Amino acid sequence: MPSNAPERGFSDAEFATRTQNAQTLMAQQNLDGILLLSEPDVRYFSGFQTLFWQSPTRPWFLFIPASGKPIAVIPEIGAALMRTTWIEDIRTWSAPSPEDDGISLLTDLLSPLAQKGARLGIMKGHETAWRMPLGDWERLVAALPGLKMADATKLVQGLRMVKSEAEIEKLAHICAIGSATFARVPEILSEGMPLEEVFRTFRREALLNGADDVPYLVGAANQGGYGDVISPPSRRPLQSGDILMLDTGATWDGYFCDFDRNYAVGPASDDARRAHDVLWRATEAGIAAAKPGNTCRDLFQAMQSVIAELDDAGGYIGRLGHGLGMQLTEQPSHAAFDETVLCENMVLTLEPSLSYGDNLMMVHEENIVVRATGTEMLSTRAPQDMPTI
Numbered sequence: 027m028p029s030n031a032p033e034r035g036f037s038d039a040e041f042a043t044r045t046q047n048a049q050t051l052m053a054q055q056n057l058d059g060i061l062l063l064s065e066p067d068v069r070y071f072s073g074f075q076t077l078f079w080q081s082p083t084r085p086w087f088l089f090i091p092a093s094g095k096p097i098a099v100i101p102e103i104g105a106a107l108m109r110t111t112w113i114e115d116i117r118t119w120s121a122p123s124p125e126d127d128g129i130s131l132l133t134d135l136l137s138p139l140a141q142k143g144a145r146l147g148i149m150k151g152h153e154t155a156w157r158m159p160l161g162d163w164e165r166l167v168a169a170l171p172g173l174k175m176a177d178a179t180k181l182v183q184g185l186r187m188v189k190s191e192a193e194i195e196k197l198a199h200i201c202a203i204g205s206a207t208f209a210r211v212p213e214i215l216s217e218g219m220p221l222e223e224v225f226r227t228f229r230r231e232a233l234l235n236g237a238d239d240v241p242y243l244v245g246a247a248n249q250g251g252y253g254d255v256i257s258p259p260s261r262r263p264l265q266s267g268d269i270l271m272l273d274t275g276a277t278w279d280g281y282f283c284d285f286d287r288n289y290a291v292g293p294a295s296d297d298a299r300r301a302h303d304v305l306w307r308a309t310e311a312g313i314a315a316a317k318p319g320n321t322c323r324d325l326f327q328a329m330q331s332v333i334a335e336l337d338d339a340g341g342y343i344g345r346l347g348h349g350l351g352m353q354l355t356e357q358p359s360h361a362a363f364d365e366t367v368l369c370e371n372m373v374l375t376l377e378p379s380l381s382y383g384d385n386l387m388m389v390h391e392e393n394i395v396v397r398a399t400g401t402e403m404l405s406t407r408a409p410q411d412m413p414t415i
Contacts, residue, residue, distance in 0.1 A: 036073060041112050045090065048060065055147075068087075076107055085127055086157075095112065098115065129169075133170065139170075143174065145175075148175055153356070153357060187349055188371050197281050217265065222260065237277065242275030244257075253387060269290060274286070282354045284375050290413070290414045291414075293414075302390070305380060310332075312325055314328070315329075322364040329376065337381050346377055346378050347375040347377040348360065349372065392404075
């Protein structure tokens, strides 16, 4: 079990720095405020962390002004928890209230901006979601006719892509927990175990090792490999000749790890062993290319050049990794279309994949942080030879 866990939460200074960084960029982009509605964005600037977001009944809002602390507009049920954060201006209503779920409060807050024709930043872009009823949004916009809506996606995502040392400490801790759990797999799993029990056993082990939760666990097992990595587990027992893959997104204090491991159940086929070796070396190429100044496209091409030894990517392979933090997947994407420039303290997954044999696939994933002097591993590097159960 990993020891020396970091302190939970963050100092007020951490949130003040995040807010000031946003406000500096807002001034450069002529934004008079940003309205945030999604859990990770609200949490990033406030520290408000609760599982209550899993209920779709109530919307939650955080307003970032041009200067000063953020302002929370939230259901009354969240007021006590919000008061434990650094946020001071907390405006609440009795929710749910379908006829007016915070819209009057938002209108009062934003009316001064509308009266002067100000620009309000909202999240419009890729990998964002509008967590309020569309009808409520239309009513809000109608009540603020002078307000100009601008896209703040790149601003907010750009800030969140680069982690503070305090964030990296939490990410390193959950990755250590994930690594310790994977190291135990050959001891806690065995041939004949149904796949659904494999999943339950892995989750229990991760919790015993110190994870707060394992909200994401996918995988597959079949003869010589697998062709699907997102289906729920079946009751099919592990059999000699199977290749088992488990991909975990465990959390600690609101931050995710996200990496996988492949295991042979009994002897592995030559094709499976070769696929694993190619992916391991593709990951090595990604590790070498993950340095400041390179782009996500450079990372993609470095890994894909090795994958081509076995899979010439005649089909669509999408991306080969992504950002990581408060969400299992964050911007950017390691893909041919993404020209995001890597910089120090970005936390990333490297996730090469390939096709082989008869409609089989294999995926390999590691978690890293980009440093000025080179890549720092967060997950414990997988062995080049596939381990055996």
